[in-house]
Amino acid sequence: MNPRFAVVITIFLSIFALINYYIGWHAQLFLSHVFHIQHFTIWWICYWLIAFSYIIGRLGSRYLPYSLSSVLKKIGSYWFAVMYFTFILLPFVDLAALVLWLFSVPLSLSVLILGSLLCLVVLLLMARGLWNARNPIVRTYEMSIPKDGGQLDKLRVAVASDIHLGSVVGNKKLQVLVDQINALNPDLILLPGDIIDDDIKPFIRHNMGAVMKQLRSRLGIYAVLGNHEYMGGHIQEFTEQMSAIGIDVLMDRSVKIADSFYVIGRKDKAAEHGGPSGREELDALLASVDKTLPLILMDHQPHRLDKAEAAGVDIMLSGHTHRGQMMPNHLITRRLFELDWGYLKKGNLHAVVSSGFGTWGPPVRIGSRSEVIELIIHFEG
Structure with a gap:
């Protein structure tokens, strides 16, 4: 193991x-004061197993039975959300406990009141977060491109980023995606990265390709790689799976569609340090395209909108951020990216960043919604 990586992992686990x-x-x-439990050995063993269940399931996936690994990852995913909300709220609970102590409120009473209130708030946040993640909405953006679209004067595009198919997001939610996209009757379907969640085995084992194959569009379906495809390390197998169901994965490649516009797909930013096979510079990637036609770029991470605008890109589609997925993480993504969610007109560039359809880790969203993007593009050249 790389020494630097070992240090990072050790710090993270600590x-x-x-x-x-x-x-x-x-x-x-809370348990000792409210339920008068005295012995906690078994409780702590169970607690640590739950707390580390995702890590055990993920790191042990090569050695554990698939069903056990999958169950551990699901349990751990839900725990991540409970842990996150509880950790954020506990300092306020401790502060309130100090105030109650200063007013001579008995410890058992303050533990009962504050502990129960904390459990209730976390439960409500989990319930709302699960609802936000399980009930995706369609967001529509309408825009005009001052270019001739050949035989097309309007284009309807369905966009779904960050699906994260795997142990947590499975065929049931995938079917919701297929139904929502097909209901839009799109001319074109674009998938800007993170279709799978690290490991490709659940996609194959549960035959998710059969569900994705139901997607319908007149001008085709195109995708790009996200950072999670690179983290999983099965790029060739993934692209073969996509190709088998009619999805063309664009890896630093452009496609001219209907002699009317281009779709350009970049490798994820994670590939930038991949040597000769790394990510191509945008200017080089666009050198062979006819820039008098509309250019639609898919780049999973919404970095350097200024470069896309300067290169002559008309529409840039990204995901990756999840809009933080659970607030107040959106305050971080807002600082990291010029546009971390929604729509921005930058010069002649129309930039759209989706909060994503699926979820990473817990299937929970607070301060964001699972979404499908509908683009209605007018060509006015």
């Missing part, structure tokens, strides 16, 4: 363990 101990200690305090 912080993760400390956060979970902080939560577990408060849970023990």
